Amino acid sequence: MSLNESSLPLPGRDLRLPFGLAVVVLACCAPLLLGNYALHAVIISLIFLLPAHGLNLLVGYTGLLSLAQAAFFGVGAYVSALMAVHWGTPFYVNLFGAGLVAGALALPLGIPALRLRSTSFVMCTLGFVIIGQAVAKNWISLTRGDMGLSAIPKPYFALGPASFTVSGTVGFYYLVLAIAALATFAVWLIVTSPAGRNMVAIRENETLAESVGVPTWRYKLIVFMISAAFAGLGGSVYAHYLTVVSPLTFQMSNSTLMLIIVLGGGPGTISGVVFGSLLFVGLSEALRIAPELRMVAYGFCLLALVFWFPKGFAPLITRFWTMLRGRS
């Protein structure tokens, strides 16, 4: 079922092309249809889509439950903010730097963590978040501690002599949309490659995967790094959107939220995670629910996912694609 995505480019008389076009048109016209606040909600959910995509590779495809995503998200946010504030580098450099640093940091952290099994691994990844927050709070000369970094410039681009700054919600929306679309495409490339098949094999049965020659350890490490890089990219966009970062970027509830997006939307499906981020982040943001009430609702979502909907919306998503394809 999780490999359903790989059958996407099948030719045939189906409704997928019109549906895809409709999504593209809708996404492009969103600023005309939505008010400023609703657009803000979509921006936030597209930002969270990036770490969620990374987490989906880890949880949904490779089968490793991790809470570390908020740590790499925070690292990305701080790296990007520091580069922008201290060096004044253009946005795309910061974005790249954030993804690179987060991904590279995942290597020394992943090597010991991935040796642990199930609950111990979860706990170790939670430790990354806690220690990340402690570093952000206490390395005051770099991070300014609890005050956080403020006045992070809005994304600006410089190519030779020409430069321009993306300001305003609509401009930022198109920027985030482009990044999210590229990221989604990148995830699709990964999961439809032979490596994606090996990741699913590891999720299904690690020892059996080993026995047919899959170097599971290397794959797990690589996927952990890729997922961290995605989180770093998300953190970078987040920092440039809010223009402030604080140690609160490293908080467990961020990790929990990313888990809810993936597990609720449909682990092991790409469209499910996109749907999940719009539903769980965008909708709650748009409805302006009080943050505490939202957390209570997330809590009930988690319970529902564990006991009643272990695959989230994945079965619905699969049925939807089958329907679009026009055959079973």
Place this chain on the structure above:
Amino acid sequence: MTGLPILEITGLSKSYGAIRAVDGVDLQVHRGEICGLIGPNGSGKSTFFDCTSGLARPNAGSVRLDGQDITGWSLNRIAREGRMLRSFQKTVTFGALDIEENLVIAGQMFTFPSVASTFGLGARSRARVDGLRQRARELIRLSGLWDVKTQPAGNLSGGQQKLIQFASMLMPEPKLILLDEPMAGINPKLIERVVEAIRYANEQLGVSFLVIEHNIDVITSICQRVAVLDQGRKLAEGTPAEIMRNQAVREAYLGG
């Protein structure tokens, strides 16, 4: 047929705490032969297999495959670089995936030269996967599983899953296959099909086998040579007929 042994194990030992599960066992599998490995429960057969296939690390001794020392290699490296594959008694398929996916996965690491290259999506990469699919379909047909090929493997019967696993191991053109109780828990009707599959792989594809099996009829009908383990040591070795006559073997099984 004989000559340089394809698998040469010398002085293999493995202990868990104070228990010496395998204690200095020597064994050779000759090129092109089907060698049986029998012994009472707890005699160390499974530990011996785990140490040979790389799932566990032996405490002492060496394993040579086709002249190359592979002692201490990991399970995946032995499979990938040594083309020696092993089966498992219980976990046999990727349950959520259909048969074709199962077989393609089993073949992937042998057509892609590196982990990095598996992330590629270019024409070459696609051609490799197409090649794997074709081979998978051939093997599915040969195994008589064509009618159920779109079903998730986990939905099929134990015997059918064993056939899938066997077909998976043939994907990479292996040199040697270690079978861990291939007949355990399968429908008697399917036993004949598994035996046929082993014979086919041995005679047509030139694969050598080392087989752990409790079903003595199967062992005597397919094996050229049989080794007997008891309490971690090799008790006897010879043709099936010799083993059947061996007094020590009878005692280990009956008198213990």
Place this chain on the structure above:
Amino acid sequence: MLFQISEQVVNGIVTGAVYALVAVGMTMIFGVLRAINFAHGEYYMVGTFGAWVAIEYFDLPYPVAIVAGVIATAFVALVIGQFVMRRMVGAPAEAGVLATLGIALILQNTVILLFGGGYKFFEGGYIEPVTILGVSLAEQRLLIIAVAVLVFFGLELLVTYSRMGKAMRAVSQNVECCAVVGIDVRKVVVRTFVLGAALAGLSGVLTAPVNVSVYGGMGELITFKTLPIIIMGGLGNVRGTFFAAMILGIAESLVATYVGLQFRDTVGFATLMLVLMWRPHGLFSAQARY
């Protein structure tokens, strides 16, 4: 110098006793359920708030508030035990992680919604200082140590001799066999869970006068402190948990004094990660239990 160290050690033992009371419930729950309870610190918070409500809204004296806090926690735990924890018998480890994370979110934010997110002043407790062997400390701290020792002594007796204790041990050995010999695994799980949560609540009520301020988010920090303790203590191991809690309490106290207060809260997780990498099965456990 030596005096200061001994004072820090005593303070550390008090903190350790607090942690021990919370952690022991968590480790017992792991024993019967094979799941880490990521919501356990929230019961500490619920206990504290129960007592705070009793004092603030009903003008009850502190000793009565202790009882009220513990009963409130036990009640909340009973409801959660019936609706959530008993469903987790036999579920995979990941299900336990996610369900208890969900409960932590619900409990923490419900309390914030009901009482507001700000810090509240906790009135009550025995804060008169007494001097023992040259070290001066509040009566309340002595009370915490005494209660912790009593509780652990009682738990040893309970686990060793009582019917429920025997059932608990049986369940932690082998769930399938229990079903065969007629032990109601779900009932044992719920009871263990309520007992463990009530102990966490007790710990919260006893600590409130020392901490002075209470707030809705306080449980999360306690969860983060007890997770390392139960791993280091060897999951499911009651005695190991006690010693691990003491070690962490003393280590935190020393780090706060000699390294810096801001590093205190990371000692636990930093140690945990080192321990996991060096001895993946904990310090006090002979075998891997997870």
